[in-house]
Amino acid sequence: MEKLLSHLAHLEIASPDVEASATFYAERFGMRIVDRVDGAVYLRAWGDYYEYSLVIVSGPEPALTRMAWRTASAEALEVAARRVQEAGIEGTWVQSGHRFGRAFEFTGPYGHPMRLVYELQRFTADETTRSIYPDRPEKRSQHAAAPRFLDHVTVATSDVRGMAQWYSDVLGFRIMAFTDLEEAPITVFSVITTNEKSHDLGIVLDTSDRPGRVNHIAFWVDTLEDLFRTADVLMEHGTDIEYGPSVHGIGEQNFLYFREPSGLRVELNSGGYRNYVPDWEANTWLPHQGSNNFFRNGEMPHSMTESFPPAEGHTATEEGASEEMKAALLNPYAQHGRG
Numbered sequence: 058m059e060k061l062l063s064h065l066a067h068l069e070i071a072s073p074d075v076e077a078s079a080t081f082y083a084e085r086f087g088m089r090i091v092d093r094v095d096g097a098v099y100l101r102a103w104g105d106y107y108e109y110s111l112v113i114v115s116g117p118e119p120a121l122t123r124m125a126w127r128t129a130s131a132e133a134l135e136v137a138a139r140r141v142q143e144a145g146i147e148g149t150w151v152q153s154g155h156r157f158g159r160a161f162e163f164t165g166p167y168g169h170p171m172r173l174v175y176e177l178q179r180f181t182a183d184e185t186t187r188s189i190y191p192d193r194p195e196k197r198s199q200h201a202a203a204p205r206f207l208d209h210v211t212v213a214t215s216d217v218r219g220m221a222q223w224y225s226d227v228l229g230f231r232i233m234a235f236t237d238l239e240e241a242p243i244t245v246f247s248v249i250t251t252n253e254k255s256h257d258l259g260i261v262l263d264t265s266d267r268p269g270r271v272n273h274i275a276f277w278v279d280t281l282e283d284l285f286r287t288a289d290v291l292m293e294h295g296t297d298i299e300y301g302p303s304v305h306g307i308g309e310q311n312f313l314y315f316r317e318p319s320g321l322r323v324e325l326n327s328g329g330y331r332n333y334v335p336d337w338e339a340n341t342w343l344p345h346q347g348s349n350n351f352f353r354n355g356e357m358p359h360s361m362t363e364s365f366p367p368a369e370g371h372t373a374t375e376e377g378a379s380e381e382m383k384a385a386l387l388n389p390y391a392q393h394g395r396g
């Protein structure tokens with residue numbers, strides 16, 4: 058298959074309080090508000106190549122309302138849309154959106170709202186924002202916590218292997234790794250990618266009956282020192298760290314998790330491997346190998362199993378499943394009072 062997708066271009070999230078969320082990303086996290094249109098707030102990190110990477114829209118609950126992928130070419134957009142339709146998914150062509158051109162939008166087979174687009178408006182710096190590095194879209198932020206750019210999104214699904222395989226077969230994502238439970242061959246996590254990173258789409262198992270949920274959105278900083286400083290700045294100014302800093306076994310990225318005002322989980326990453334192998338065969342990790350926290354010396358907080366919008370049921374994490382979720386997965390009859 059020719060290369061169809063290049064990378065994750067932007068995410069649209071819903072928040073019950075758009076202003077509170079936008080203020081958090083701008084003032085606490087060091088992103089910048091670039092546009093406000095029809096109640097939506099558009100934000101960028103200083104190293105994002107397009108005008109924006111995060112859109113916050115009004116909604117009753119925290120949720121992921123769109124993930125936008127840039128195709129490798131205008132032709133690849135046509136091919137990708139055709140492949141989605143041939144796989145039995147109805148989609149819609151939109152002629153343009155805010156600072157992007159023709160796009161194909163669809164809801165994936167596991168309930169996730171997708172946008173495929175080639176024409177995206179590049180960010181153009183002005184006199185005050187122009188970097189002395191010609192290749193930087195703008196100057197490095199003066200904010201001590203600021204991320205460089207959008208990194209990935211991790212969503213929840215009823216079938217981790219099925220979802221990874223669909224996006225691999227239809228759109229050419231490479232499947233990079235799986236995590237199975239220790240106790241049974243139940244897959245609770247996978248990472249898939251459009252490029253050299255370990256993932257720009259993470260997938261966790263969800264036993265709720267609500268499709269299309271999101272576990273977290275993630276941004277990037279250059280170094281581990283930057284990540285530690287972000288944790289320091291967030292804590293100094295009243296934002297608790299949910300989990301980390303530490304390093305994932307899968308992907309070998311440093312991680313840090315915290316929440317924005319809507320409750321949505323945000324991750325910050327640095328480091329990680331690069332992998333260009335076109336016929337990579339995914340390893341299946343077990344949690345005791347440190348798939349999530351490679352140092353294996355700290356207990357993951359139970360709150361990490363929450364996905365968004367909230368729903369009855371459990372979601373796994375990079376670390377595997379909670380004891381509660383394992384009990385439900387391994388003995389569903391007992392869980393439902395039928396055992």
Ligand SMILES: [Fe+2]
Pocket residue numbers: 209211259273275324
């Ligand atoms: Fe992540």
